[in-house]
Amino acid sequence: MAGLLLGFGAFAFATAASAETTLKMFVTSQGQPGIWRKVLDQYEARNPGVKVAIELGGATSDLQAQYLNTVLTAKDSSLDVLMLDVIRPAQFAAAGWTSPIASANMSSYLRAYAEANTVDGKVVALPAFADSMFLYYRKDLLDKYGLKPPTTWDELATAAKKIADGEQNPGLQGLSFQGKAIEGAVCTFLVPYWSQGKAVVKDGKLDFDREAATKSLALWKSFADNGVAKKNIAEVATDDTRKEFQAGNVVFAVNWAYAWAMTQGADSAVVGKVGVARLPAVTGGEQATCLGGWEWGVSAFSKNQEEAKKLVEYLSSPEVSKFMAINGSLLPSYPNLYRDADVTKAVPWFADAQPIVETAKPRPVTPRYNEVSEAIRTTVNAVLAGVTTPADGAAQIEARLKRILR
Amino acid sequence: MVKNAAARVDTRRATLSRWLDPDETTLAILLLAPTAILLSVMIVYPVGRLIYTSFLDLSLTSGLPSRFSGLANYQQMLDDPVFWQATWNTILITLITVPGSLLVGLGLALLANLPFQMKWPMRLSLLIPWALPLSFAGLIFAWFFHSEYGVVNDMLNRIGLPGVIWFNSPRLAFTAICLTIIWKASSFMAMIILAGLQTIPRSLYEAADVDGAGRVRQFFEITLPLLKPTIVVALIFRTITSLQTFDIPYMMTGGGPGTSTATLAMYIHQNTVSFLDLGYGSALAVVMFGLSMCVTALYLRMIRGSETVS
Numbered sequence: 191m192a193g194l195l196l197g198f199g200a201f202a203f204a205t206a207a208s209a210e211t212t213l214k215m216f217v218t219s220q221g222q223p224g225i226w227r228k229v230l231d232q233y234e235a236r237n238p239g240v241k242v243a244i245e246l247g248g249a250t251s252d253l254q255a256q257y258l259n260t261v262l263t264a265k266d267s268s269l270d271v272l273m274l275d276v277i278r279p280a281q282f283a284a285a286g287w288t289s290p291i292a293s294a295n296m297s298s299y300l301r302a303y304a305e306a307n308t309v310d311g312k313v314v315a316l317p318a319f320a321d322s323m324f325l326y327y328r329k330d331l332l333d334k335y336g337l338k339p340p341t342t343w344d345e346l347a348t349a350a351k352k353i354a355d356g357e358q359n360p361g362l363q364g365l366s367f368q369g370k371a372i373e374g375a376v377c378t379f380l381v382p383y384w385s386q387g388k389a390v391v392k393d394g395k396l397d398f399d400r401e402a403a404t405k406s407l408a409l410w411k412s413f414a415d416n417g418v419a420k421k422n423i424a425e426v427a428t429d430d431t432r433k434e435f436q437a438g439n440v441v442f443a444v445n446w447a448y449a450w451a452m453t454q455g456a457d458s459a460v461v462g463k464v465g466v467a468r469l470p471a472v473t474g475g476e477q478a479t480c481l482g483g484w485e486w487g488v489s490a491f492s493k494n495q496e497e498a499k500k501l502v503e504y505l506s507s508p509e510v511s512k513f514m515a516i517n518g519s520l521l522p523s524y525p526n527l528y529r530d531a532d533v534t535k536a537v538p539w540f541a542d543a544q545p546i547v548e549t550a551k552p553r554p555v556t557p558r559y560n561e562v563s564e565a566i567r568t569t570v571n572a573v574l575a576g577v578t579t580p581a582d583g584a585a586q587i588e589a590r591l592k593r594i595l596r
Numbered sequence: 597m598v599k600n601a602a603a604r605v606d607t608r609r610a611t612l613s614r615w616l617d618p619d620e621t622t623l624a625i626l627l628l629a630p631t632a633i634l635l636s637v638m639i640v641y642p643v644g645r646l647i648y649t650s651f652l653d654l655s656l657t658s659g660l661p662s663r664f665s666g667l668a669n670y671q672q673m674l675d676d677p678v679f680w681q682a683t684w685n686t687i688l689i690t691l692i693t694v695p696g697s698l699l700v701g702l703g704l705a706l707l708a709n710l711p712f713q714m715k716w717p718m719r720l721s722l723l724i725p726w727a728l729p730l731s732f733a734g735l736i737f738a739w740f741f742h743s744e745y746g747v748v749n750d751m752l753n754r755i756g757l758p759g760v761i762w763f764n765s766p767r768l769a770f771t772a773i774c775l776t777i778i779w780k781a782s783s784f785m786a787m788i789i790l791a792g793l794q795t796i797p798r799s800l801y802e803a804a805d806v807d808g809a810g811r812v813r814q815f816f817e818i819t820l821p822l823l824k825p826t827i828v829v830a831l832i833f834r835t836i837t838s839l840q841t842f843d844i845p846y847m848m849t850g851g852g853p854g855t856s857t858a859t860l861a862m863y864i865h866q867n868t869v870s871f872l873d874l875g876y877g878s879a880l881a882v883v884m885f886g887l888s889m890c891v892t893a894l895y896l897r898m899i900r901g902s903e904t905v906s
Contacts, residue, residue: 256869263656263872285656285872371852422743422761424853557657561871572854575764 210239211497215271218254219246220429221484222448225518229510233501240497242271250427251275251373255560262287262491270492271502274315275373276306276483277553277563283314284557288487290314291499298508300548302481303523314487316506317523319447319514321482322550323377324543326435326443326453329465331357339467341477343382343409346442346470350418353441364418366431367410367444371571374428376553376563377480378444379570379587382406384478384551385471390562391554396595400584407573407580409472414574424575436460444469446482450537451519466539468546481550483523515540521547558594565590643885650879656872669879678855679880682863686887689774689845689859690838696778697834698827701785708786709793722790725783734847737776741848748772766856769849773857776844781837785830792826793819825899832895839888860884 215230217223223244230242248254255278261269262285274282282288290312296304303317325346327339331353340346350364368374380390383406388399413419420426428445435443436452438459443449453464471477486502488495504510512527514520516536521543527533528544554562569587572578578586650669654662673679708718725733740747741762749759762768796819804814842861845851851858851866858866864884868877 252870259869259872281657371850371854422764424764425743425761558871560657564866564870568852568854571852572856575853577766577853577856 210241211494212241212243213270213494213498213501214243214245214268215273215501216245216247216254216258216269217273218248218251218484220249220448221273222451222518222520225514226505228517229505229513233504237500240501242501245269249429251277252563258282258287262489265491267489267491267493269489270494270498271505272487272489273318274485274487276303276321276481276485277373277555277559279307279315279485279487280309280555281557281559282487283309283312287490288314289490289492289495289499291316291488291502293499293503299523300525302548302550302552303483303485306481306483306552307485315485316502318484318486318505319511319518319520320523320547321446321448321484321521322543322547323381323444323446323469323480323482324546325467325469326445326449327465327467328438328441328460328463330463331441332465339465340442340470341468342473343470344473347413347416347418350441354417361439363420363434363440365413365442365444366419366426366434366440367413367423368426368428368431369410369414369419369423369571369574370425370427370430371567372427373563373567375567375570377482378410379403379406379566380480380551380553381444381469381478382409382472382475385475387475390591391556391595396591398588398591400588403584403587404580405472407570407583410570411573411576411580424571447519447521447543449519450539451517454519466543479546479550481547481552483521554595556595561594562591565594646878646885647882649874650882652875652878654873654875654878656874662875665875669876672876673879673883678858678863679860681855682858682860683883685770685857686839686841686860686884688770689777689841690835692774693777693781693838694831694835696774697781697785698831700778700782701830702789702827704782704786705789705793708790719790722783722786725780726787728780730780730843731847733776733780734844737772737779737844738848741772763849764853766853769853769857773845773848776848777838777841780844781834785834788830788833789823789826792823796822828895828899832892835891835895836888839884839891860887 215226217226223246227244230244234241247257254273255275258269258272258274262282272282272288279288283290292313294313294316296308296313299317300320303320307313307315307317325339332339332349335349335352335356337349337352340349346365354362354364368378383390383399383402386399386402386405388402389397391397410419410423414421414423431440431443431445432449432452434440435445435449436455436458450464450466452458453460455461468477469479486505488498488502492498506523508522508524508527511522511524512530512533515522515527515530515533519537521540522528522533525544525548528540534541553559556562565587569578569583573580573583651664651666652662653665653668704722708715708722712718728736739745741749743749743759743761743763746759746762748762752759760768762772800818800822801814804818809817840861841859842865845857845859846862846865849857851862860880861884864877864880867873867880871877
């Protein structure tokens with residue numbers, strides 16, 4: 191009898207324990223889940239009754255989107271909070287997949303993120319962190335040869351040549367960038383294209399400049415052809431660039447902010463030798479870069495709307511933003527944090543990053559972005575692999591974009 | 597009144613007895629009903645639905661309700677270079693890997709059927725590629741063929757040949773994909789053929805030995821003819837799965853460089869899952885369904901042909 195009572199007691203306890211809310215938060219596996227976990231531990235400690243579980247998925251932005259597409263078209267309620275690439279909030283809101291967050295005040299964020307997360311006057315997601323593409327470079331090697339960080343791609347090629355001639359190290363690449371058919375390759379294409387003062391979409395209509403596109407594709411192909419980049423650059427994804435740079439095999443690398451923390455880690459060959467600068471321009475053009483960053487959305491199918499919104503507001507708060515800047519080298523989405531003493535002590539170059547992030551350009555905003563992205567990245571990949579010429583590639587992109595954005 | 601009631605009872609009895617003691621037509625309908633219901637739920641409805649969707653303008657990214665658009669999706673296909681490329685790639689993969697895996701599989705099966713003392717290591721090594729998930733096989737071989745870290749280029753270097761960037765060239769990438777599919781599929785072929793080999797009575801070979809027929813002659817006059825039904829079954833399975841090739845190229849090249857190694861199944865996946873264009877995706881799937889049906893019909897004719905001969 192006592193046993194029965196005890197058993198009943200345990201049962202009652204178990205139901206009481208399961209009465210607490212468990213939120214499931216989707217994070218891409220490249221999104222430094224370990225550091226977010228620390229933030230969540232703190233949140234759980236402050237909010238008894240709420241547990242947050244991380245679900246990892248999708249090593250790249252594309253894979254992540256594909257997974258979420260399947261989950262959300264099925265109106266699956268298993269995910270509560272979603273980490274979304276900055277290109278997605280508009281799409282997800284159009285599809286009715288995220289819930290608007292009424293309480294949010296967007297004016298304290300960097301303008302680009304306030305805009306990216308507001309659709310038709312409604313806040314559809316909150317910024318997790320800001321980002322843009324930067325030029326990482328080997329400060330030690332540039333100093334050794336008396337070079338300054340390049341401001342044009344031609345200067346970069348010349349500098350890479352000079353260092354390669356001096357170092358005589360066949361394992362050292364001049365430049366690493368993303369040539370694989372991934373989301374990053376869209377930015378690869380856009381950076382020199384924008385640098386020529388061109389846009390892809392203007393006032394919601396296609397505004398494509400084939401000549402500028404040809405020039406952009408030809409620029410990247412020339413790096414592969416003249417030995418500044420590796421011959422197999424069409425195989426290189428974002429994190430390959432980071433790994434190679436971290437191993438000390440690259441002079442210049444195009445990458446996002448997250449790479450900094452890793453290049454300063456214990457297993458990095460380049461600690462203290464890394465500089466970060468604005469991406470170069472095409473000669474005669476202006477320096478441009480691609481706006482990145484990730485956002486927190488609340489799934490429209492979540493059964494814990496209130497709790498999920500509360501969590502998202504916390505994750506997007508200045509406090510968490512600062513913690514992630516220091517521990518994960520993720521750029522804050524609050525302008526004032528770029529000058530915060532604790533932040534600049536951990537990530538000194540953030541002090542100069544703010545104007546770069548503020549002038550970074552967003553990729554074309556359209557609900558059919560996945561198709562736009564696919565048309566661009568497969569063509570970049572084909573040109574770098576030598577399957578298509580830059581001129582044909584530009585014509586193909588134009589033809590496909592015309593069909594998508596008609 | 598009484599008469600009426602009696603008549604009612606009579607008809608009721610008649611209905612009951614028809615159910616309990618049905619004539620042949622009713623019996624046939626009754627016996628077929630479960631299959632027919634199952635088929636309509638599992639096949640007719642989904643396929644019908646698929647064909648219906650293929651006539652719709654149904655894109656989840658447009659935010660618009662679905663609209664009947666007739667043959668517009670099929671029209672779009674005609675002008676879509678990626679569709680043609682993907683279809684051609686699919687057919688080419690089938691034409692290369694089906695005979696390829698049959699030959700390798702036959703060889704492996706014959707090896708495994710040799711009177712070794714220890715049969716299990718051979719049979720186990722046959723099972724492993726088959727048991728491996730397709731996407732995993734694709735992932736492993738993507739590493740094998742990687743231009744810098746890959747074991748294939750390393751082997752080429754060791755025998756004095758230069759390594760190549762497999763995934764930079766459509767032709768090499770295609771070759772790498774086909775080699776991987778053959779590696780993966782031949783173990784399946786080998787297992788089916790091995791089962792077939794073991795049904796051939798040993799006495800036939802003993803008689804052939806007595807008659808003085810050599811090994812090669814025995815293979816062509818006994819083994820191959822008796823294996824034919826098994827081989828046809830294996831070919832049907834293999835051809836249909838190869839028309840649906842997805843995982844291995846998806847993991848190895850993602851359809852690249854450019855779209856040069858995309859298959860029809862990958863293109864369907866891209867249009868439905870990535871672009872959320874369910875109308876166009878369904879139309880593509882209808883084409884793939886049609887292709888599979890044609891091939892199956894062809895094989896069935898082949899079997900019927902061989903049955904009438906024997």
